[in-house]
């Protein structure tokens with residue numbers, strides 16, 4: 001029997017023999033996966049200053065200490081239960097939430113949990129080469145914090161699979177450790193989670209935009225009628241916030257450094273010649289990861305989304321902020337669609353079928369707020385006239401109405417030939433990637449030092465100084 005006290009939890013693990021038995025098989029497989037697919041070269045002889053969740057209250061989830069990565073205490077936490085919680089939307093609105101999985105929704109719920117679960121280990125796999133090229137110990141530590149928390153998010157989904165889905169839940173939990181990001185035969189389930197994240201600009205854009213899709217999805221799952229799913233995802237959101245902080249502040253620091261280099265060169269020089277990252281290149285990574293993350297929200301018109309909502313499985317983000325009846329039986333939504341000749345037309349569709357687009361609306365607004373902060377606090381503060389902008393929702397899509405059609409970042413239709421000719425004005429090219437690899441060749445492992453292309457953060461982690469030894473090498 002594995003020891004429950006090595007696994008921080010608030011689900012009475014030591015009293016839950018069934019769950020302990022299931023974890024007994026899964027936990028060693030998880031550790032094997034972590035050693036194989038977690039950060040190479042940082043498994044045994046490095047101590048990382050990490051936050052470990054040891055309970056759900058504010059003091060408990062901000063416990064900091066040095067830890068070797070494979071010895072991180074991945075725990076199982078659910079947000080505190082809400083007294084007399086009722087279903088907040090869909091056909092069962094007003095009835096008590098479920099503590100067990102209703103048989104008729106079992107497959108749909110399992111699928112939602114597996115899809116969410118699959119993204120968690122995927123991103124650890126995508127990011128595994130970055131440690132060898134980090135811009136500072138501070139950033140290295142943040143990378144590992146994100147990695148171990150994605151590992152914990154996998155644990156969270158596996159807890160649900162083991163506890164509520166019996167035999168097939170256990171099979172799915174094993175399969176989550178068998179797929180591999182980018183693998184031809186056994187890829188991860190969603191496209192954006194098969195793209196390599198091998199430059200730090202990718203990493204910051206991914207944590208800004210793709211982890212924010214995680215926030216969209218977790219917000220909508222935290223409305224679920226299945227109370228354990230709602231409580232699990234509600235706690236995951238506290239960790240997700242840090243991931244987006246890493247992305248937003250990381251890109252802000254690159255922008256900051258770019259502005260400094262521009263100023264030093266009298267605003268006329270080529271930033272790349274000074275070893276920095278030029279604004280057009282940053283914009284390309286915004287375009288790429290934002291459009292990938294739009295795809296993660298699914299098709300504009302979706303019968304699955306309608307069913308999930310009707311059955312109370314997946315709500316809208318911040319459902320109680322909507323001023324309608326939360327049932328949406330007869331509401332309509334205006335959508336940009338394409339007609340047979342490829343022209344854009346406004347079309348009215350039943351709101352329930354448009355809920356992917358409603359969630360995408362929320363997501364775009366949340367991204368825009370972050371982009372506005374970069375523009376105001378960095379570019380405007382430096383007196384620059386350039387701005388970072390989100391591309392049109394039509395740009396570079398592979399899912400939904402615009403998939404396979406071509407648009408520029410302003411939403412203008414292009415012919416396939418025009419697209420082929422121009423796409424690398426808007427998306428990272430092989431040369432762009434090569435340049436980024438060239439400036440991150442040498443990792444920066446000295447406390448307080450930063451690579452030339454990124455400014456130091458304003459403050460350290462957990463009130464530690466910026467030159468704190470966030471990652472320590474053991475002799």
Ligand SMILES: [Fe+2]
Nearest residue numbers: 120150153214
């Ligand atoms: Fe996650």
Ligand SMILES: [Fe+2]
Nearest residue numbers: 211214240243
């Ligand atoms: Fe995340």
